[in-house]
Amino acid sequence: MTWWHALIEAGAVPAAYKPPPSAGASGRDEAEGIGPADLVEDAELETHAVPRAAAIPPAVSFLNGIERWSVVAYDGVAQIVNAYVAAAVCRRDDRGVLRATFERSRAFAVAPIDRLSPTLRPLLEQAAPDIEPIDDELVDQPARYLERVESTVRRARAHLERELAEAATAALGADEWLVLDGLLSRSPAVARHPRALGVIKSHGAQFLEGRGLERALTLAAGNRTSVFAVRGGHTRTEVYSWYLRLWSWEGNDLLYGLLRVEARADRETVSRASEVSGWLWAERAPLATPATRWDRLLYPLHHVEEYLKARAPRSPAVRSRLPVA
């Protein structure tokens, strides 16, 4: 019996509600604070064609994470949430096969502990192995409460990914690279690693403006921008970054096939930017379909995500076979 069933037996109202992702979720990577971009390559932002036959590192590990949450019970209007976050690192061998090398997960409850009834609170504290408390001031505003839940879960996932990234970079071989989905700058240790890359698919924040922005957003497929320095994440760690277009945007939208790459703030990054871009360009195949954002999702990162999904416990909302009103 799950912990929320214990609550339901004690009087909580059962629920199976998985809110749709909020509009801000897609821009989570960029929403953690940004600084202005300083060009570290070229006098103004230029475009560079990436080499078509770039060398691909023999060993690369890929890190990605997932999050799942849903409302599983109500205590009055207080929404009690079951959440699950997980992250994994898969290493690609010389035959191109990905195998998991690191994996962590966390299943926890999200609840306004102080607003729970005297009956349910001790029961929750006893039954749930891991509780992430949430401010009770938003309980009476269910929509905003759920936004807070979402950011709480996302933060838990980010924390997990950061821990795993630090562990993975510490274990990297001499020629091995780590590519992670999202900001490199979350962890100073990871951000300073010479063979760690962050690949950002969402472009909620703009680091450029004017002509530079226009050049970045209208990059032709197979081109990259000049390298610029950004300062992001809670740690405000400086990293170097550039945009790379994997697939032609004409006929789609400006962000179609557009990646932003982060690497450590070092001159070597500038000198390697084209080579690394050529490598990432080669990662276009195989396509990461059927993911909706396959145009900018690298297949190995997609694979890690599918791996985590396959190993995740089934969502209570999915488990219900009854029609949802």
Place this chain on the structure above:
Amino acid sequence: MIDTAIPSAIGRVVATELKPATPHQFHFWTPTETSIGIGAIVKVGGARSGEQGAERIVYGVVTEGFAYSDLATPLHDVVGAEGDPTRADAAPTARQQIRYWTAAVLRQTPEEPLQPVPLGQVYLADDADVAQALRMDAFLYSATPTAIPVGLYTSAGRDSPVYLDADFLLGPEAAHLNISGVSGLATKTSAVEFLLASIFAHFPAHKGRVAAVCFNVKGPDLCFLDQPGDLSDEDRHRYERLGVPSTPFQQVRLYAPLKADGVNLNTLRTHPDLVDDVEPLTWGLQEVVDYAEVLLNRDDIDAKADAFIDFLRDRVLARTFDDGFGTTHRVQTFADLDRFFRSIFDGLEITAGGRSDTWRTHHIATMRKVRNRLLNISTRCKGLVTDDGPSSDLPWNEFKDRTVYVIDIANVDPLGQDLVFARVVSMLREQLERRELGVDAVVVFVDELNKYAPGDGPDTYVKKMLLDISERGRYLGLVLFGAEQFRSQVHRRVVGNAGTQLFGRMDMDELATPGYQVLTPATKSKLATLPIGELMVRHPHFTQPIFIRFPKPPVLRGRDGVERFPPAADVPFEDAVVRQLVRLDRRVRPNQVKDLIADREQDDVRRALAAVRRTRPDDVLAYFRKVLGARVDSDATRPREHQAVPPLNPISDEPY
């Protein structure tokens, strides 16, 4: 040796709403690189402890395999490679892919209640598992085992012996074996040869004695069963594993008719080193008339012909008979029979003035038809059918245990082949019924069932006989091992009554026929590409077809035998007579024989020779001299009694 190592799982059962596990079928996945394939036997070791079905063990055989990746549509691969197939392999990451297998359940323990296969770990079957899966434990480990090795289960790198149950192969529970496959892959004949060796080695003592009768109907296929063949170390290991001696048959009796000259053997085993082991097979009128129905085609079969043949059999043959026209006959040979017919026809024409066309209620047309059929066989099968009575035949009443009797009729006229087959099988049946044959069970191997028991075409005597063996032989111990190229074109009751069925490499057109609908496309594909030495087996104890490998037979293959022992050219008449007499008595001096038969009629010599063969005297030469009689001057003008069937004076337009 029993492998006691703890096996590791090679897969796991998965079930979805669309593809659930059932009591008869389940699905499982394995790593991309796996040793299993179509035909592999696997064991599902039960679900995790505490889960439903944890105590249940299920054995299955892989019947279908699938591989696919997470590619949503082929178009995505085209897009990823930008339309260039050569770039498709350049992708740095291999797509996630699956090896997904379907297995048919062979057995569940416990067998009741019959439940869906649990979603447990999948293991490769070891020797003990194979025995359990194929329900061989019941007849392999019983107090009176009846297991006959048929080959090795070799999937997934194993070599586990597979056994047939003698009670279901040789009766009485079920019987008969049918083997089909395309020609030229040395599978059908080789498989039967190996299986006979296995039967001889493992036929249980409590079931009595067993022998085999093989009809050699093409080339030298079965002519060298007593000669050792070349075996590889791998084959010897397989023999060892199966407990079958890798030596040729110890007791082989080979029979072949004579050629038209009446002295040379009509077989490819005429090499001087081997020809002495070949017994002549020659029959006389009595043997032919007893099976006269064989000689009549469907148009001939009518009550009138039957009645006249019965009349001949009951009233004329080997009796003193007055034909009513003033001649007394004692018909013992074809020449006598010809004289008998001529006397009647002449009598009807001359004595009755051609006014009567019936004799003893038999119409002259019927008599002409029967006469032509009977006398034609002595012409068409001269050498098999002789004028000289039953000179040499199979050792009826004295069949020996574990002995193969090969009857080489490869070069005999098809009608003669039918006659040989019909008579031999009939004799076997009669003697088995009376328990007088000398053995308790006889395996009769007949190749080319497409010819002898076709699914369509006329109901010949041979076909009826094969049907009779198929349907009633198991009670008598008369077991049919039949082989053919196209199983679908053999009479369905012949193949349907075969308890055990073997399949070699099959033609895809044949596999498309309804009889193979129960097989999965993968199994059909495997059947269509089976290498030499592999077979698919169906047996009453096996709930699903099983693929096995059998060793090369321990005997010299026909074509190798002909190369190692090239057939000798026909020897002159005198030398052939000498050879036959010397074979019967080593003391006989060739010159003595040649002096004896110099200037003698060859028919007289043949007749004397036949008498010697029949009598087997102690002093062969003396008896031969006595039978041959005093020298009589040859009379070149005297017509030969039986060179061929002379034409009759036509007295009507009858077409016979």
